[in-house]
Amino acid sequence: MTYQEAIEYLYAKTPVFQKVGGAAYKPGLETTHYLDTHYCHPHHSYRTIHVGGTNGKGSTSHTIAAVLQAAGYRVGLFTSPHLLDFRERIRVNGVMVSEDFVCRFVEEAGGLVEEVSPSFFELTTMMALVYFREQGVDFAVIEVGMGGRLDSTNIIQPILSVITGISKDHTQYLGDTLPEIASEKAGIIKPSTPIVIGRADEPEVLEVFRDRATQLSAPLTLASEAVPLGAIHSEARGQTFEVSDPSLITPEPLYFELGGLVQADNLRTILSALRLLREEGIAISEEALRKGFREVTRMTGLRGRWETLSEHPTLICDTAHNEDGIRYVVRQLMALGRPLHLIFGMVSDKDVRGVLALLPQSAKYYFTAASVPRALAPEELRELAQPYGLHGEVYPSIREALTAAQSAAQPETDVIFVGGSNFLIADLLAIQSTNNDK
Template sequence: MNYEETIDYLYTRHPAFQRIGAGAYKPGLGTAHALDMAFGCPHAKYPTIHIAGTNGKGSTAHTLAAILQSAGYRTGLYTSPHLFDFRERIRVNGQMIPRETVVDFVARYRDLNLDVDPSFFELTMTMAFDWFAAMHVDVAVIETGLGGRLDSTNIITPCLSVITNISKDHTAFLGDTLVEIAAEKAGIIKPGVPVVIGEAEGDVRQVFVDKAAAVGAPITFAQPVEAVMHDDYIEYPSTPYGRLHGELTGIYQVRNTATILAALDCLTTQFDRVDNSAVADGMAHVVEKTGLMGRWMKVGDSPRVICDTGHNEGGWQYISRQLRSAGGRHHLIIGFVNDKDVSAILDSVATIPDTEIYMTRPSVERGMPVSRLARLAAEHGITGKTFPSLQLALNAAKSAVKGDETILIAGSNFLISDLNTDKIMKTKGVLFDLDGVLIDSEGEYSKFWAETGRKYGVPDPDFAANIKGATLTKILTYFRAEDRDAVVQEIHDFEKQMRYPLFPGVEDFLKELKRFGIPAAVVTSSDDVKMSYLFAAHPEFKDYFSAFVTGSQVKKSKPDPEGYLTGARAIGVAPENCFVFEDSIQGLQAGLSSGAAVIGLATTNPVEKVSPLCHKVIRSFEDFTVDEMLSVQRCDK
């Protein structure tokens, strides 16, 4: 199998919680132990740090790994879930596991023909442990998947256990109360192994105290740390390691840092190269060193776009607090998975003042339908707009932003996974040809030009077909000089009496573009006189389109791309981020030459003639959505 086939095998043959949820949850350590033994117990070949908790365990794991790397230790890092690339889960010194290593491991696993049926998580965990051993890591930081006591990572005996905090999440598996959840997380506390607790009060704190006492594990509770918040970093002016510059922002990182500092106090004896310099360097360069993504991460400027993987009650308490303290107007894009109890999260959302809410659905199978989210939000007094995809929600939010307002995308790891920055973060635009695309007029024009050509003795028998997409200036070159004024008058008289009927589905599509804030322009070879007649018939066009590029504004006719390049500039979108809708052969060629993604309409020419000159063919706009348009991929033709 190649890499793509291997990844498909992992997902389809082994249940993955990331995709299907509860059906993939396999509590117990028997399978994990069997896999580990089959591969020679790789986890026992290096020291490990085990991290559990409802929130903050990812940030804590990545930051500790960054600090250990800065101290010169070859550091393995195993976390979940991934956002964009499966290999994000398994890293050594920040480098993802190579594709060929993934392929090799799965091939070796299949050759073993074991009498076990591991889950996706159990198999990928073993892959990580095996690769860390092969890379001779000095230490590996291991994040639990779900819970602790029965999580497959709990086969390890670490040199340090860390539990960041306790909040309600995955209650179907871990219990309905904080005490029950704490008991499950406390399952990673091992005999004689020091444990650091980030946040715990009352009965939850006592759970950890009792468990540590029962197994003889030294226990440390993190102490508050002084912090000064800045827009793009957090300053910690007074720590045992001196003044620190924290790259990770978001107010919840202050609590994570307190946990990290307490963990370091327990680690420095065994890892004595961890000094002030290493701590400062690791704290300041977590993203660069470990590839961490999605923690109050800025992904766009003008407008400012932040994404955060906060997906449970505890995480949203911090998110809502941060938005309330920031002041000003916010644009919040939310989406969740179907098996998530979002009631407490929506309670937090309802407390955020002056906020526009955009509801959407993560694209995974588990994604909560947006209609259900809107219904639940209404029960909490929250009103907002609904969108079928993150990209459409983001486009709408961008078009609504004023001044220095911020857009925040949050609610699920899987929603952030949809935030493929190469595709979604770039502003999109749409460029439409007019006749044969928006207006059902090509037949009338073909008949008019065929008759006019015969009337004035144009010798080209294919004249009417050859001029499609050409400007009037270009068309007139086919006529004798003494006939041109008469031809101009005839075409204007003809266009004045035309009715300009829209193709079915066009107006709904244009309304959808406007609702989603996607700029559009008309690029036509028609002259300004004809456009005045069009506006008289369809005054709403001026509301749907940001620009109109006519034949009088360009020097070269289609198939030259000048018109589409001019249109892209007019709406302020790079041509490669535009979609061109065309019907004529010359127009399709112009669209491709512009570098845009081209969608051909089989209204003037048959599908077999249109298809080679575009990236997608449609017969009409009636069953075509903006979301489908955004999925069209630009490629060489």
């Protein structure tokens, strides 16, 4: 079996949420527990850190992994979805899982697939856990796929759990209210295991987390209270933070390679998690901490977080795809004070109207669709956008939208932004990769 055959088998034989949405959603842990028993509980071979939340869990997972790598540990990282290559989901010290292992695992799992019909995410979760055992990792940072309580990753027994924050997303599966969503996310809180809550602005959300933590005797840390921040300074790439906590780092500003206003919340969350890991006796020097923040994209392969891809005109992309994430993006776009060209596309099962209501009317829009079945037709997106004062043209693909935006934008002043969907960013990065290879 070749690597391409293995990937085609996975997509053909296991329902993929990334492609078909709700038809692939399979709540419950029975199948994952069955797989876990079959593979002799691979996650018992190393220490795990579990990261959930609505937004920010990707940045948080990657940065924690980068700091641990910088501290000299061998670190597994499991995240989703991928942007360009399936193997992005499973990394050890930043290196993607080998094609050979993917082929071997898929071939050996064929009988199980026929026997218990796992979802794509159930099977790939187990693939990651088995790979990390084979690779002899010291730690594995495991990102929740969706929700928490019934997510396939929730079979692990972590040394630390993190919930970055709560906002409305996947409401058809997790609930219509923030407390309902918080209850699902709180499902990753484990007995007597420290839990970090990144952002819980609503008292009723915080109450859900506190109640769950109290029931399970899980020490709870609120990142917003644990890590005071001073001034924040934007750089050409990334930003620096004044961290007012000498128990964590010395007073020199901390540079964080990731841009975007949302990273202030993520930074508090990550630092809170790292402090707890230190308290667990895990050696993390200040030098390692600074290096992890400074070099997170190089060390882990993270892409698409307020990422500037080119200049003249400036081309920026961000994977934010729900109201909470888009709200941060719009604030940052408006703060630029420059003419905006927004290439925008969404998937059909999101709160499209809620997102459109946040977008700036002053921008010129290029409505398009990602190359996945879940993508909302650009014609429908434009029609939905008009009542919000958002006007522009329809383009059948991001390539055509990008060409049009680059032709219309003034090279020295204008900004082109691409967003609304992870899958749209994936298409954009694929174009960039192809162009760079020429």
